[in-house]
Amino acid sequence: MHAADLGMGVLPSHQGVGLGRRLLDRAIEDMRSFDGIDRLELTVLATNTHARRMYERAGFVEEGVKRRSLRQPNGRYEDEVIMALWVGES
Numbered sequence: 001m002h003a004a005d006l007g008m009g010v011l012p013s014h015q016g017v018g019l020g021r022r023l024l025d026r027a028i029e030d031m032r033s034f035d036g037i038d039r040l041e042l043t044v045l046a047t048n049t050h051a052r053r054m055y056e057r058a059g060f061v062e063e064g065v066k067r068r069s070l071r072q073p074n075g076r077y078e079d080e081v082i083m084a085l086w087v088g089e090s
């Protein structure tokens with residue numbers, strides 16, 4: 001196994017002040033120095049443009065879309081985007 005799943009969240013009261021980016025940078029840094037993990041993966045709601053942009057700026061690349069993969073409490077289906085970052089040797 002050489003891939004790890006990444007999931008993250010910041011309390012609404014603390015969003016927008018740079019914590020998310022710092023947490024993400026730290027997770028990437030840790031995984032780069034962690035022997036055996038070469039790839040970080042995540043899924044993010046397609047409508048979550050703020051988070052998608054944050055991941056892209058950190059180097060994550062969109063690899064595909066899971067169409068209508070999440071069913072919301074209101075019955076609506078939403079797409080999820082698969083993103084990944086290579087953290088192993090090039």
Ligand SMILES: CC(C)(COP(=O)(O)OP(=O)(O)OC[C@H]1O[C@@H](n2cnc3c(N)ncnc32)[C@H](O)[C@@H]1OP(=O)(O)O)[C@@H](O)C(=O)NCCC(=O)NCCS
Nearest residue numbers: 008009010015016017018019020021022043044050051054
């Ligand atoms: C997505 C999330 C983790 C980001 O954490 P955060 O602490 O709010 O983000 P930051 O303050 O570090 O900002 C990250 C980037 O988004 C930008 N940003 C912050 N708040 C923003 C907003 N309301 N609208 C647009 N951009 C915003 C910042 O400018 C920053 O960009 P930069 O790196 O170019 O400076 C957080 O909003 C969250 O927990 N959301 C709910 C759960 C979620 O969506 N998790 C991710 C699912 S995969």
